[in-house]
Amino acid sequence: MEIRPILASLRKHRIPTLLIVLQIALACAVLCNAVFMIGKRVSDMHLPNAMDEAGTVVVNVQGTDEKLVAADIPRNLAALRGIAGAQAVSVVHTMPLSRNNWGWSFGLTPDAPVSDPNNLNVTLYFAGENADKAMGLQLRQGRFFNAEEYADSKVDGGAVPSTHVMVVTETLAKKLWPGQSALGKTVYSKPYYFTVIGIVADVLRPYTFALDHDRSYYDIFLPVAPDAVLHEYILRGAPADRERIAREAVAKLQQLNPQAVVKGQTYQSIRDQYFANSQSMVWILVLVCLVMLAVTAFGIVGLTSFWVSQRRRQIGIRRAVGATRGDILRYFRTENFLLSSAGVLIGMVLAFGINLYLMQHYELERMPWYYLPGGALTLWLIGQLAVLGPATRAASVPPVIATQST
Amino acid sequence: MLGYYVDLAVRSLKRSPGLTVLMILAIGFGVGASMTSYSVFRAVSGDPIPWKSSHLYVPQIDVWGPKGHQDGSNNNDPPDAMDYTDAVALMRDHRAKLQSAMYRVSPSIVPPDASKHPINVGGHAVYSEFFPMVDAPFKYGSGWSAAEDSQRAAVVVLNGDINQKLFGGQNSVGKTVNIDGKDYRVVGVLDNWNPKPVFFDVVNTGGFTTGHEDVFIPFQRAIDVGMPNDGNTNCSEIPKGSGFVGLQQSSCVWIAYMAELDDKAAVTAYHDYLDAYFRDQKQAGRFSWPLNNRLRDLPAWLDSEHVVPSDTKVSLLVALGLLVVCLVNTAGLLLAKFLRRSSEIGVRRALGAPRLAIYTQFLVEAAIVGLTGGALGLLLTWGGVHGVSWVLPKEISTLARLDVGLLALTLLVAVVATMLAGLYPTFRASRVQPALQLKSN
Numbered sequence: 001m002e003i004r005p006i007l008a009s010l011r012k013h014r015i016p017t018l019l020i021v022l023q024i025a026l027a028c029a030v031l032c033n034a035v036f037m038i039g040k041r042v043s044d045m046h047l048p049n050a051m052d053e054a055g056t057v058v059v060n061v062q063g064t065d066e067k068l069v070a071a072d073i074p075r076n077l078a079a080l081r082g083i084a085g086a087q088a089v090s091v092v093h094t095m096p097l098s099r100n101n102w103g104w105s106f107g108l109t110p111d112a113p114v115s116d117p118n119n120l121n122v123t124l125y126f127a128g129e130n131a132d133k134a135m136g137l138q139l140r141q142g143r144f145f146n147a148e149e150y151a152d153s154k155v156d157g158g159a160v161p162s163t164h165v166m167v168v169t170e171t172l173a174k175k176l177w178p179g180q181s182a183l184g185k186t187v188y189s190k191p192y193y194f195t196v197i198g199i200v201a202d203v204l205r206p207y208t209f210a211l212d213h214d215r216s217y218y219d220i221f222l223p224v225a226p227d228a229v230l231h232e233y234i235l236r237g238a239p240a241d242r243e244r245i246a247r248e249a250v251a252k253l254q255q256l257n258p259q260a261v262v263k264g265q266t267y268q269s270i271r272d273q274y275f276a277n278s279q280s281m282v283w284i285l286v287l288v289c290l291v292m293l294a295v296t297a298f299g300i301v302g303l304t305s306f307w308v309s310q311r312r313r314q315i316g317i318r319r320a321v322g323a324t325r326g327d328i329l330r331y332f333r334t335e336n337f338l339l340s341s342a343g344v345l346i347g348m349v350l351a352f353g354i355n356l357y358l359m360q361h362y363e364l365e366r367m368p369w370y371y372l373p374g375g376a377l378t379l380w381l382i383g384q385l386a387v388l389g390p391a392t393r394a395a396s397v398p399p400v401i402a403t404q405s406t
Numbered sequence: 407m408l409g410y411y412v413d414l415a416v417r418s419l420k421r422s423p424g425l426t427v428l429m430i431l432a433i434g435f436g437v438g439a440s441m442t443s444y445s446v447f448r449a450v451s452g453d454p455i456p457w458k459s460s461h462l463y464v465p466q467i468d469v470w471g472p473k474g475h476q477d478g479s480n481n482n483d484p485p486d487a488m489d490y491t492d493a494v495a496l497m498r499d500h501r502a503k504l505q506s507a508m509y510r511v512s513p514s515i516v517p518p519d520a521s522k523h524p525i526n527v528g529g530h531a532v533y534s535e536f537f538p539m540v541d542a543p544f545k546y547g548s549g550w551s552a553a554e555d556s557q558r559a560a561v562v563v564l565n566g567d568i569n570q571k572l573f574g575g576q577n578s579v580g581k582t583v584n585i586d587g588k589d590y591r592v593v594g595v596l597d598n599w600n601p602k603p604v605f606f607d608v609v610n611t612g613g614f615t616t617g618h619e620d621v622f623i624p625f626q627r628a629i630d631v632g633m634p635n636d637g638n639t640n641c642s643e644i645p646k647g648s649g650f651v652g653l654q655q656s657s658c659v660w661i662a663y664m665a666e667l668d669d670k671a672a673v674t675a676y677h678d679y680l681d682a683y684f685r686d687q688k689q690a691g692r693f694s695w696p697l698n699n700r701l702r703d704l705p706a707w708l709d710s711e712h713v714v715p716s717d718t719k720v721s722l723l724v725a726l727g728l729l730v731v732c733l734v735n736t737a738g739l740l741l742a743k744f745l746r747r748s749s750e751i752g753v754r755r756a757l758g759a760p761r762l763a764i765y766t767q768f769l770v771e772a773a774i775v776g777l778t779g780g781a782l783g784l785l786l787t788w789g790g791v792h793g794v795s796w797v798l799p800k801e802i803s804t805l806a807r808l809d810v811g812l813l814a815l816t817l818l819v820a821v822v823a824t825m826l827a828g829l830y831p832t833f834r835a836s837r838v839q840p841a842l843q844l845k846s847n
Contacts, residue, residue, distance in 0.1 A: 015830065016745065019738030023731055030727035037724070063526045259517075259525055261571070261618075280794075284443045288728050291439040295432050299735035302428040306742050309422075354723075362720050 006335045013307070017339065020303055024343025024379055027296045029350035031289055032375035033358070036367045038285045041278045044210055049096055049271075050201030052136025054239040056267035057246040058095055058232055061253055063260045066228040073128070073226035076256055080233060083248045085241040090134035091230040093126040095267065096204040097274040098232075102126070104160060104220075106187035106194075108176065113190045122172065123205040126161060126224040132200070134234045137221075140170055142183050142198035145223035155227045163223050166194040169202045171217035187220075194220065208274075211365065242266045296379070297386040300339075304332060304390035308397075315394055316401030325395040332391035333384060340383035344376035351375060407763075408770065415771035418747075425743060426775065429736045433779025433820050436732020438786025441813055444725040445791055448809075454601035457809070458541060459704035462605075463502075463665050463673065465680055466702070467492050469657050471695035484698055485640060486711065487659035492683075497533060497625075501679045502665035503672065506536035508607060509661050510637035511628055513621070516584040517572060527568060528636070529621035530607065531628035537563070537594075539666045540606055545569075547579035547594035550624060554593075558627040562590040566598035568620040583621075588631065590623065605704060607637070607662040608711045635660045677701045733820065736779065737827035740772060744831035751832070755840035764836045765829070772828025776821035783820065787813060 010017045064072060073091055080089040094100040105119035106112070112119060131137075132144040144167060153163035166187075173182035173196070186195045202217040209215040224230060233253065237245045243266065250264035272279075308315070315328055355367040419426040448456040455462070468484035469492060488496075493507035511531050514524040536542070537549035542563075550561045562583055569578055578592045600618060623633075632650050637660060645656035653660065667673045680699045687693055702710060751764055791808055 013742065013745065016738050016742040019734055019741060023734040023738060026727065026731045026734060030724065030731060034724055034727075037720070261525075261567070280446060284446045285724065288439060288443050288724055291435050292728050292731050295435055295732050295735050298428050299432065299738060302425050302739050303742055306422065306425055306739070306746075310746055358720060358723075364720065 003334060003338065006331065006338060010335070010338070016303060020299065020339055021343045021346065023296060023299055024340055024383070025346035025350055027292050028344045028347025028375050028379050029354055030292060031378065032348070032351035032367065032371045033354050034285050034289050034292075035375065036355070036371050037364075038282050038289075039371075040210070040365070041282050041285075044208060045275045045278055045282075047204060047208060047213060047216060048202060049204045050138050051096065051203055051267075052236055053267050053271060055236050055242060056135060057235045057237070057242050057249060057264065058098075058267055058270060059235070059246070059249045059253055059262060059264040061231050061233060061257060061260050061262050064231075064257050065259075069228050069230075070226050072257070073230060076233065076253060077128075079252050079256055080235055080249055083235065083245055083252065085237040085245055086235045086249075088130055088133035088236045089234070090131040091128035091226075091233050092131050092135075093224075093229045093232060094206055095135075095232055095234070095270060096206060097208070097271055098206050099274065101206040104189060106189045106220075108187060110188050110193070111190060112188045119189070120176065120218065122218040122220050124160070125203075125219055125221045126155065126227075126229060127167075127221050128224060128226070128230050131221070131234070132167075134236045135203075136236060137203065138201040140199045140201055141181075142167070142196070144198050144200075150223045151225050153223045153225055155224055155229050160189070160192050161222045161224050164194055165197045165223065167198040167200055167221040168196055169217045169219045170199055171202050171214050172219060173199050175214065175218065194222065242268075293378070293382055297382050300336065300383055300386035301390060304336065304387050305393070308332070308390045308394040311394075312397055312401055313404075315397045316399055316404075319397065319399035320402040328395040328397070329391050332387055332394055336383050336387035336391075337380070340380050343383075344379050347379070348372045348376055408766070411767045411770040412774070414767060415774050418771060419774065422743065425739055429739050429775050429824075430779045430782055432732045432735045432739070433776065433824065434782030434786055436729045436736075437780060437783025437816050437820055438790055440725040440729040440732075441783070441787040441808070441816055442790030442794065443728070444722060444812070445808060446794055447722065447725065454603060454605050455541065455704070458666075459605075461666050461668050462539070462704040463667050463676070464700075464702050464704070464707040465496065465663055465665060465676070466700040467680065467684060468695065468698035469659065469693070471693060471698075482698065483710070484700060485659040487638070487640065488661045488663050489657050489659050490654040490661060491657075493661040493663055495683070496663065499679070499683070501676055502667055504535040504539040505663070505665040506533040506539060506606075507625055507661050507663050508532040508536065509625075509628075509635050510607060511621075511623070511633050512636035513586045513633055515568070515572070515621070516587070518584075525568075525571070527618075527620035529565075529619055529623070531625045531633065532622050533625050536606070536622070536664075539664065540601075542599055543597040545595045545597040546577040547592070549622075550593050555624055555626060558630050559624060560588060560590045560627060561593045561624060563594040563596060563622040564592055565596045565600075565618065565620050567618060569595045585621065585623070586631065586633065603708065605708065606664055608708065629654070637662075673701065729816065729819075733823040736775070736824055740775065740824060740827040741831055744768060744772075744828060745834070747831075748834075751836055752840045755836065761836045765832055768828050768832040769825055772825045773821065776824030779824070780817040780820045784813070784817065 061076070077089055077091060080086060094102060102124045103121055104124050105121045107119045125131075127145070129145075129147070129150045132139070137144070145165065149163060149165055153161045155161050168176075168182060176182065176187065177185050182196045182199055184196060186193050200221070203219055204216050205219055207216075233249065235245050235249055246264040246266055250262050254260070254262045318328065319325075351367070351372055355364070358364040359366060466484040466486060467488065469489050470485055472482075488507065497505065497507050508530045510528070512526065512528050514526050516524045530536075534550050534552050534555045537544075542549070545566060547563075549563060550559060554561055562585065564572070564578065564583070566575075569575060572578070572583065573581065578595060581592050582589045583592055584590075604619070634650050635653070639653065639658050639660040641656065641658035645652045645658055647653075647655050665676065667676050677699070680701060681697055684693065684697050684699055688697075754764060754767075755761075787808065
């Protein structure tokens with residue numbers, strides 16, 4: 001296909017040509033970055049969380065008499081165990097993705113104080129008896145806590161429980177002791193210290209970290225005897241039963257603790273709430289992308305149609321002197337291909353620049369390279385699809401037009 | 407004459423209806439989609455009161471001096487809360503439109519039903535202007551009056567949850583609640599108001615908290631009855647006096663403060679006032695270090711307290727990108743259309759139309775496209791902002807409010823952009839000799 005006549009014709013319509021190229025470039029740049037942001041959020045939302053998310057129910061009990069917890073908690077747990085379908089029952093102080101974090105920082109040397117800048121900040125999960133079963137944690141090495149360890153560990157308004165054993169996640173174990181077995185190793189935060197007795201599959205923290213997914217898994221599980229900090233009752237059952245279990249658990253706990261504020265929900269709803277903003281953001285970004293692609297496509301349709309109607313006579317003459325329908329079709333498709341190519345080339349540079357700018361000014365990661373050709377390909381395809389209609393119409397211009405006067 | 411041009415423009419637009427519809431749709435969708443997405447982005451960006459956050463300011467006074475921030479970790483920022491002396495002085499001076507000092511309380515409520523145990527609740531001691539300042543939504547009644555502030559009246563505003571618990575959700579205005587053993591009259595009930603983050607007191611709540619705001623009671627009343635602070639207290643030295651009264655006399659910071667300032671002049675005036683206040687106190691011998699006050703608006707404040715992610719601006723850029731794509735699109739189409747009409751311009755010029763008349767004619771045509779597109783955009787924005795409640799969770803969609811100023815600006819940009827697009831081809835065509843254009847046809 002000869003492209004020189006196309007270029008000559010485009011040169012005659014310099015400004016509209018420039019604008020359509022600019023539009024394709026902008027669309028390509030915004031598309032790449034928007035899709036990248038969508039992908040980032042979706043991957044955040046799908047961070048694996050090795051617990052039984054589908055079958056767990058969480059009931060929050062607030063405002064009970066702190067002096068009576070030692071008796072109240074076992075009584076409440078016993079009542080919850082009586083609920084049909086509840087396979088395991090426990091009490092903890094917070095759950096993954098609940099935004100309620102109990103953080104502490106630890107070092108690897110016995111004299112590391114809590115404020116040491118080299119310490120690693122982790123989430124403490126205070127586990128009541130059977131918490132591993134109620135949450136559906138997956139043990140990878142070692143063991144979970146025994147009855148004695150639970151009974152010996154008190155918080156009593158302090159910062160950290162009095163136990164000396166802990167269970168860590170796989171990612172934390174790898175982070176603290178790379179290439180070694182974590183079992184039997186100890187972390188310190190003077191005067192506290194905890195020794196690893198078990199390793200579980202990765203469970204998320206109450207907060208996730210978008211920029212460093214590994215950090216979202218720095219958890220330490222500590223055994224805790226019935227204590228005032230434990231007010232999230234968890235029950236595990238079949239996913240189909242969870243709504244009913246939640247209802248019955250709330251009713252039972254409210255009945256046992258009439259003065260307390262009792263709120264129950266499935267773990268799924270905690271997760272949904274945590275990601276509600278991301279979810280909304282994703283939907284809107286998808287909407288933005290769709291509107292933008294549609295507008296770009298319609299812009300191409302509009303401009304090409306207009307050019308076709310302006311050039312009916314020239315097309316007629318070309319047809320009269322022997323051009324086939326295919327030639328005409330090819331002409332407009334090649335023209336569009338040239339415009340799109342120029343657009344996406346500028347667009348990819350622009351997309352890269354925007355990404356650099358966002359990285360510098362906001363906490364955003366570098367866009368993987370394949371987003372650029374991906375966006376370019378999308379716009380090429382859209383351009384070709386959009387030009388198909390007007391080009392077909394151009395191809396159907398009869399040669400006889402050439403003989404008519406305007 | 408203008409009527410004639412409008413007529414001409416409509417005729418011309420009707421000649422290529424497809425193109426006209428495309429241009430109008432592009433502007434409409436551009437304005438509508440970018441404004442809708444912007445308002446949703448703003449809602450999810452963690453700003454709990456986006457329609458007002460730029461009018462809410464948090465003053466900071468450097469009561470500790472350099473010794474208080476030796477670690478240098480925070481850019482020499484003054485303490486992020488106030489001591490009692492300054493909070494009360496600022497309230498007394500009353501220089502902002504609305505303002506309130508506040509601190510977190512955690513009293514217990516004795517239910518009217520004697521068989522029930524007392525309930526531990528959370529809440530804040532605030533001044534009367536707190537409620538209008540933060541746009542707290544009342545279900546029943548209202549806040550208390552400024553007079554009741556100074557009388558230290560025993561009044562309380564309940565949140566929806568606790569009203570449900572105590573009064574079964576009925577209108578409890580005028581009823582009595584026993585708080586820490588004393589009777590308080592209910593003056594208002596909020597409609598389950600739980601902003602996240604708790605923007606009016608991020609220091610004491612860490613922004614996000616699972617604790618609820620159950621009760622609000624008058625600040626001076628809470629001080630009088632010695633209701634202790636349940637939030638953070640930070641001290642640079644050990645208080646001389648003991649207990650809650652000792653805390654009030656100390657330089658420990660534990661009180662949050664917020665002021666509503668509606669325009670730049672008010673902000674400048676308030677900043678000057680803060681500085682003058684500091685100098686007065688320095689002269690009185692309280693401070694021996696240089697002036698180091700801050701007055702941040704709510705977004706900047708949340709940012710400095712690391713509460714809100716920096717997504718807002720990124721998303722604004724995305725919305726802006728969409729708008730620009732749509733405008734470029736329309737401009738391109740309009741140009742293509744207008745550039746083809748040099749012969750028409752030639753005819754009009756040859757018949758004696760001055761350049762100004764040509765400009766007017768084409769600008770009218772461009773403006774019609776711009777305005778119609780803008781009107782469609784307005785409609786789509788309105789529909790979009792109301793329609794998001796179908797797709798998005800309620801707590802987000804209720805936050806998605808329109809920013810009227812920004813919308814007006816967008817419309818203006820849309821119309822000006824189309825008119826500019828109309829100007830260029832007119833300029834080019836009207837410069838050519840009429841005879842040449844007539845001949846070329």
